[in-house]
Amino acid sequence: MKIGIVCYPTFGGSGVVATELGIQLAEKGHEVHFITYERPARLDIFLGNVFYHEVLPFKYSLFKYTPYETTLAGRLVDVAENEKLDLLHVHYAIPHASVAYLAKCILESRGIKIPVITTLHGTDITLVGKDPALKSVVEFSINNSDGVTAVSQFLKNATYMNFSIEKEIDVIYNFIDLAKFQRRDKDHFKKAIAPEGEKIITHISNFRKVKRAEDAVFVFQKIGEKIPSKLLMIGDGPERANVEKTCREIGICDEIRFLGKQGAIEELLSISDLFLLPSSNESFGLAALEAMALEVPIISTNVGGIPEVNVQGVTGYLSEVGDVENMSSNAIHILSHPEIHQEFKRNAYQKAKEFDVKNIVPLYESMYQRVMAHSVLA
Secondary structure (H helix, E strand, O other), rough: OOEEOOOOOOOOOOHHHHHHHHHHHHOOOOOEHHHHHOOOOOOOOOOOOEEEEEEOOOOOOOOOOHHHHHHHHHHHHHHHHHHOOOEEEEHHHHHHHHHHHHHHHHHHOOOOOEEEEEOOOOOOHOHHHHOOHHHHHHHHHHOOOEOOOOOHHHHHHHHHOOOOOOEEEEOOOOOOOOOOOOOOOHOOOOOOHHHOOOOOEOOOOOOOOOHHHHHHHHHHHHHHHHHHHHEEEOOOOOHHHHHEEEEEEHHHHEEEEEEEEOOHHHHOOOOEEEEEEEEOOOOOOOOOOOOHOOOOOEEOOOOOHHHHHHOOOOOOEEEEEOHHHHHHHHHHHHOHHHHHHHHHHHHHHHHHOOEEEHHHHHHHHHHHHHHHHHHOOO
């Protein structure tokens, strides 16, 4: 198949999943075309059947804002027509689903039929998409997609609850490439960060308010009162400055390292003893899954799709949003009992195996075939 993938090229969950999916599809022999405004962050390898098509901004003095949606639609039409794509798979509904619908209509006017699959990732439904200025467009775009997927059962339910959706939504979970995410011997690295054998706690996010990164600091503070520890804060975003300020105010900056955006996440997770995910909302929790694949137990909130990944009392513990006391108590319980810590590590890896890319990608391939067959008959 010749597949066009539209996504945000960032380190965010939707961009990571879309890019990894494209790479996996290419490795299985499909021809994959990424269409976006920058080369995706995770597209860091060369494959002969992977292509990147840049969407260039159109600038004109009349426009206060660059009409990205229009230029993207034009690029989709151009790529689909000239590369003879079999389908378009757009990730994150806003604005990709509506843009793909426009491109599809233009192509149909030229005698070209191309189905569109939309994958919903989270805030495009639970936050941004519910805004009155966008809701009707999102609703229309989903209903006019040829296939729709959601990355968790929670997100599927939320979509039906918040929008008038007539389309069947298939749950196809986010995934992990266990061939890549393997625990590595990084003892020298661990000693550099924790020279006295301290436990290493990790938090990864884009530092938006919804991630509640400050809670990770407060949980870590309480862990440190009982167990010598270091905290790795990985990622960047609008709330990072506030979190750093909090660290200074409570006087634990020497025990925390802000590492910014990192490419080799698996190396950092390989030296981690515990992962903190205190978000107020998560459609899935991809960062937690990546940690679990490297045998790192999870301390998280019990919101959204997180309980579909982190199993209470098995792979980690779940707490109410903002319950720093409970999260820190659970963390201390795991870290202070070596046998329990080992059990949780094993369980985390076993659960992660359910989301191995080898189990998930065939579900997308099957959906592609089904949607393409239906498009031919329509």
